[in-house]
Amino acid sequence: MANINTSAQDRTFDAIVIGSGISGGWAAKEFTEKGLKTLVLERGRDVKHLKDYPTTNKYPWEFPHGGQIPEAIKEEAPVVSRCYAFKEDAMHFFVKDKEHPYEQDKPFDWIRGYQVGGKSLLWARQTQRWSDYDFEGPARDGFAVDWPIRYADIAPWYSYVEKFVGISGNKDGIDNLPDGEFLPPMELTAVEQYFQKFVKDNYKDRHVIYGRCAHLSEPQQIHIEQGRVQCQKRNLCQRGCPFGGYFSSNSSTLPWAEKTGNLTLRPHSVVHSVIYDEKKGKATGVRVVDAKTKEMTEYYARVIFVNASAINSNLILLNSTSSRFPNGLGNDSGVLGKYFAFHNYRATIYADHDGHMDVTTDGRRPTSAYIPRFRNVKKQETDFLRGYAAGFDTGRRKWNSHDGIGKSLKDNLFNEEMGNWYVGSHMMGETIPKEISQLTLDKDKKDEWGMPVIHVNIGYDDNDEKMVKDFHEQMTEMYTKAGFTNIRTGDSKQAPGLDIHEMGGARMGKDPKTSVLNKWNQLHDVNNVFVTDGACMTSTSTQNPSLTYMALTARAVDYAVSQMKKGEI
Template sequence: MYLNIKATKENTFDAIVVGSGMTGGFAAKELTEKGMKVLMIERGKEIKHVQDYDTAMKQPWEIEHRGKTTLVSAEERWANSRFWGLGSEEVVNHLTNDKENPYVEKRPFDWIRAYHTGGKSMHWGRQSYRWNKQDFEANAKEGIGIDWPIRYEDLEPWYTHVEKFVGVSGQKEGLDVLPDGHFLPPMPLFAPEAYFKKVMFDKFNRPVTVGRVANLTQTQAIHTELGRASCQYRNKCARGCPYGGYYSSLSGAIPAAMRTKRLTMLHDSIVAEIIYDDQKNKAVGVRVINQHNNLVTDYFSKIIFLNAGSINTAALMLNSKSSRFPNGFGNDSDQVGRNLMDHQLGAGATASIEGFEDDYVYGQRPNALYIPRFRNWGNDKQTAYLRGFGYQGGASREGWNRGVAADGFGGDFKENLTKPGAWAISIGGFGEVLPDPNNRMYLDPDKKDKWGVPLIVFDAAFSDNDRAIRKDIVASAVEMLETAGFKNVTPYDRPTHLGLGIHDMGTARMGRDPKTSVLNSFNQVHDSKNVFVTDGAAMASASCVNPSITYMALTARAVDHAVKSLKKREL
């Protein structure tokens, strides 16, 4: 084999990070800040913070179809447009063209993707909740899946580390179910929400708090030195924030990594394979296909972080076959691609609220209220299901669109719609999904994409336990809104599939035993310890809280271990 020594040297780094999203960005930041020369590889196009947020400052009338999904978008983004609002031209160009990047649904899966710098960290909901102690212990106690190899205490300092950097606004509540973190000042609850909070506490002893959200309510030096400013309460986060008011890889981690001058970024580059050297018995680099010209280039490093998102990370591992790993890289256990989890979304209840006519709000809150899990917690024991759910939601005054369903037309009708309408409230559950090895994704044996990479096949569905949780999400939402005395309480339960929660995880789980897990307690691939997986793939269970902050904490912890191990020459 001909080796271009010069090219090899130029293509060699201390660390390679695959993916630039929520965890890839954080890995690159932590690695470069610890002195590592890092190559970060992003499969999608380059987006520059601020200047490429092309719709961010558009006024409503400058959005041609005013937020509706066009037929063209619906066809090109056939999967992304399954999620509320993602087909809108406010955001649609920052979401993956599903037609050009197809996947196969043996059973339906709503795969939401954003192939560009920063990935889905540009679009996330920003809700940031620590897991609680039980979340790490429940699998072992209940005999579900496998035990986590770590506990809350292992992650606690890393949560703090991440929260400080990211900037999480929230209210300390002193709850075991929802551990407090390092918070910026909380956003306010609105008048009917404060009333709802009081009733829920008095009648059910259930806490209600304002969402913990990665928007800067009060900037610290750690934020301003990267050019980030306070949230402007426009609630147009999904378009990208020109103020850096919310955290993304683009506004936070990547600028921090660039500042070290040790980060090299590669765009339009699909990592197709992990290169395993049978002589050295270790992974030595990655094989990359250029999106546009299909040129293949190899890059080398001492350590590799896989942060492509749980599904693409698992696909990359499965596509990396060697004589050591004939079933895919790190897949001795046959668990890569299995135990695919998500959170349930799209069920809850709405109601109209009488009163509070004098109460109004200035500004748009990019946040919700949060009701922490109360099922199978404390003295509550459910016989129908394990685990539980939390709610997110909020109250707002109806706008002009109340006129669509109302009777009437003409001058008075028009005038009336210029005033705030009645208050209304909606709460929707986020239900925990249990790990199941039969919920999986794998590589299609025949079909390939236009770069010759096998298509991903999804074969997963909700379980009886998941459905029982969902039923209670609806019933409890109705009960709570009715108890609060709200009117026209209406349950909703949209038919959904796994994936719609956009919290896909579990496809390369951590564990203690290499026979049943893919990663060890520091996110290292068993038997190939210089490869780390720190995106959602690593999760051994799902909790019911939004996962990004946990992924980032796992990432920072793994980087710390990686660099220490490198210095001790253990990798």
């Protein structure tokens, strides 16, 4: 990639992208493909596909602690160690809590991965489109503000990114979960198929489907051109995939952008703020603190995309102050940092299944079944707003164990006796963006790079509690009718954040008085700055959000470039 020298000319680009994760990688791909010299700034270290996956091919016995995290490390990292993927094989892709402080005005687990590729190396890879039931939700239900777009605006961009990413799925024909451009699905288990048929036969508005996922079940030519091959179903995805079997910035968009010759990637670059020129009435560049030397340098471009992940994107905009914008860049509305939201993952339910004893599972699979939202879809039918989706996973218990020594250990390991099936679901509930749920900057505390420490003030409300209760009631009813036994409900009471689906703060909207971004993800008040990561979201829906970030990013870049050609930017 291009070397960066110290002259202003060599620090000037057509486009600057802040962040190299899922949305930043897409911005880089789209800008460079369209011929723009593009600088991608990443605050963490470089991670190159294949070269920088140190554990990807290790055997279980090669991990000193059997894959688990020692207590000493957990004590040093009390927040990040609560993440499901923070294990011995992937902990090098997570930040260390003590090195990156933040203030929890209410308990909030902020899970971060500061490296090239960001959390695209770690995401759960579930990909569902939104529908008009989601985009029209705020206007219909009276919360947040109206989305400035509808499904028709983003549908072709969903198709565009799905073809490049590679999404395994079925054409399910569900109006509140639109179909996409799918590769063949992997197989549901016998019990998942049983429950799928049971729900179809007994509930007209409920569905059990294959969980659509960003895995190459049958690579197409576009994926082969990326250097990616078929998913091997190793289920070691958080280590980084040497096959490129699942989508990440590292295996896909960034190498694609690099091939154009238009990409300059600068790791170890902590973006301090966006530079606003009051005479020109636009942004001219960004201030960057070198993560190693702590020296500040300015870089310049005609257009700037902020894709630092939801909280950090809010932090950068709030920290970008000037006489024109004393409260943060583009913050004439005063809502920047407010109306922050997340997904509620607290509720779970488990049960046993005594049937299908003549079959079991074989091999691994990087997804499971999925139950799309069925509450308050076409009409308000509960005492809470919005609804929830759910996972549905099954398996067969095996009685082998690691007990014993010598022959008894060997016998236990190879014991082929099997027990009954287990089933389980977790809730992914939509939370309501509220003005009191906000991100603010500490006036006095700064981190070692001179950035203000951010305060996170967000929590559950009565709507969330009612939703948890309804999930338990509805799923218990469905499990009971399906003949499942020993039903057990759970509420983890976990703090917001472990969903890793933080959204909002720089929301899209029609009215500049109540939103930060317009329908093109463009700041209402600064037309050459765009935000297309989770910070842009007006509401959260129940679907996993990454596919929507990618589609919004590709759409916004296309618009930005067209405006640049017209001389509007």
